[in-house]
Amino acid sequence: xxYADTARKATAKATTVGSLNxxxxxxxxxxxxxxxxxxxxxxxxxxxxxxxxxxNTWTKRFTQTGVTVSQCASLSYSVLGTGGNRTINSDPGxxxxxxxxxxxxxxxxxxxxxxxTPVGAGNSGSALASTxxxxxxxxxxLVIAVEACTNPLSSITENAGSEGFTLSNxxxxxxxxxxxxxxxxxxxxxxxxxxxxxxxxxxxxxxxGIAAFKPLSETTHVLTPAMMV
Amino acid sequence: MAIILDHAPINIASGFFQTAGIAIxxxxxxxxxxxxxxxxxxxxxxxxxxxxxxGNIRVSFDGGSNYQHSCGFTASGGLVIVDGVExxxxxxxxxxxxxxxxxxxxxxxxxxxxxxxxELTLETFTT
Numbered sequence: 001x002x003y004a005d006t007a008r009k010a011t012a013k014a015t016t017v018g019s020l021n022x023x024x025x026x027x028x029x030x031x032x033x034x035x036x037x038x039x040x041x042x043x044x045x046x047x048x049x050x051x052x053x054x055x056n057t058w059t060k061r062f063t064q065t066g067v068t069v070s071q072c073a074s075l076s077y078s079v080l081g082t083g084g085n086r087t088i089n090s091d092p093g094x095x096x097x098x099x100x101x102x103x104x105x106x107x108x109x110x111x112x113x114x115x116x117t118p119v120g121a122g123n124s125g126s127a128l129a130s131t132x133x134x135x136x137x138x139x140x141x142l143v144i145a146v147e148a149c150t151n152p153l154s155s156i157t158e159n160a161g162s163e164g165f166t167l168s169n170x171x172x173x174x175x176x177x178x179x180x181x182x183x184x185x186x187x188x189x190x191x192x193x194x195x196x197x198x199x200x201x202x203x204x205x206x207x208x209g210i211a212a213f214k215p216l217s218e219t220t221h222v223l224t225p226a227m228m229v
Numbered sequence: 230m231a232i233i234l235d236h237a238p239i240n241i242a243s244g245f246f247q248t249a250g251i252a253i254x255x256x257x258x259x260x261x262x263x264x265x266x267x268x269x270x271x272x273x274x275x276x277x278x279x280x281x282x283x284g285n286i287r288v289s290f291d292g293g294s295n296y297q298h299s300c301g302f303t304a305s306g307g308l309v310i311v312d313g314v315e316x317x318x319x320x321x322x323x324x325x326x327x328x329x330x331x332x333x334x335x336x337x338x339x340x341x342x343x344x345x346x347x348e349l350t351l352e353t354f355t356t
Contacts, residue, residue: 012300012323016266016309016316018281022300022323042311087298096309096316176261176322 001108001216003142003186006031009104011169012175019091020099020177028038029083032109032213034075036102037090038148038171041070051076053086058061064120064207065184066150073148073180073207079109100171102182106142106213113213115141120209129206133162133193136212140219141187145151145196148180149183149209155201156181163187189219231257233351236265243280243343250293250333253325256355260286260299260334261322263350267308268315278307279342288325289333296335299323306345325353 012022027033037057038048048063049072056078063074080086088103116136123129129147136143145165149156156172158165158181165183172179183196196210234250253260262284267276285301300323309316325334 010324012321014302014322015318015320016311017302017319019303020300020321021302023298025297042316085297087301088292091303096304096311098311177319221323 002140002219003106003108003215005014006105006107009168010147011102013100013171013174015098016096016112016175017099018096019089020101021087021089022101022103023085024103024105025085027080027083027086029080032077032079032106032113034077034104034144035088035090036146036182037074038100038176038178039072039092040098040150041095043134048072049074049090049092051088051090051170053078053088055082056080061114061211062118062120062209064122064209066205066207068124069150069205069223071148071178071205071207072186073146073209075144075146075209075211079111079113089174098178100180102169104168104184108216110214110216115212115214118209118211122207124205125203127200127203128197129200130197131195131208131210133195134210134212135193136191138214139189140215141191141212143185143187143194143210143212144182145210146182147206148178148198149196149206151202151204154179154204157199158183159197161201164194167194222223231353233353234349236348236350239347239349241338241340241343241345243340246338248336250289250335253332253334253353255330256328257353257354258324258328259322259354260325261320261352261354262286264319265348266318267306268317274347275306275345277342278305280306280345281341282345283339284321285337286323287308287335287337289304290329292331293333317331
């Protein structure tokens with residue numbers, strides 16, 4: 001069984017808060033829920049967001065912190081033990097933050113879905129945010145990339161990248177919350193070395209990362225005689 | 230954008246507070262809540278960092294019999310400086326979907342070490 005997009009997703013944004021949550025309705029036990037967080041603390045303290053939903057186990061896949069500012073792009077996930085309406089909370093821990101949350105549910109995950117090693121990157125003073133390439137260790141993986149950027153009124157363009165990603169949610173031209181974006185791609189067969197990039201409306205400080213998730217079962221790819229010549 | 234409340238004065242004592250249900254139009258997808266913060270120009274608003282709020286937005290699809298949680302936040306008062314500038318508001322923006330007629334929205338608020346004196350603005354959006 002490979003990944004499929006359930007089309008259940010939600011986003012919330014907040015300015016000058018300690019934590020932020022949003023409810024994803026009608027989730028199904030056994031599915032994978034992804035939570036991307038873009039967070040910024042103008043006071044100068046950077047903390048990794050801790051994601052919870054009041055019952056399921058959540059695991060952080062990456063946090064890419066800022067180069068010169070207290071901002072980070074973070075990705076956490078849960079293979080749901082309990083479905084239904086889940087209120088997913090992101091708490092950076094201390095101080096007050098501008099936060100954007102992007103949550104999205106996918107069916108077909110492996111029970112221990114991490115595949116390969118996530119990669120991330122950050123820069124200050126450029127308009128192209130690029131994750132670098134991750135190397136999944138499985139076929140038919142789900143790949144997720146998350147980006148955060150500082151300038152609140154900057155446009156964010158999700159580039160096709162190396163594999164043609166789909167927008168999950170974004171906080172573009174953000175007045176409320178931290179600007180950011182989350183994209184996904186359900187791969188078929190060998191994933192290669194996927195990466196993703198965003199073109200920002202102006203040169204600014206950004207952070208981003210990318211990670212792959214293993215499916216419940218991988219498709220068997222049979223070589224035909226012609227392919228074996 | 231439509232404005233439901235525009236800088237309405239609020240004074241919430243410590244404890245739990247729940248608004249009445251507020252009707253929203255059938256095409257509304259997003260709600261924004263803005264809470265005025267303590268600044269040099271508004272010294273009486275939410276002055277103490279020890280005064281905290283837990284705010285949750287809930288949506289009813291059945292005329293107010295049942296409400297589902299949409300989104301929420303926690304925040305503390307006091308003067309907050311962001312990038313060298315006094316933060317004038319705490320803001321929450323979240324979904325009130327799926328769209329349909331007859332929906333009501335409600336805010337559930339818990340204040341600790343109140344009262345919380347501020348101004349509340351509620352706005353709705355169709356995108």
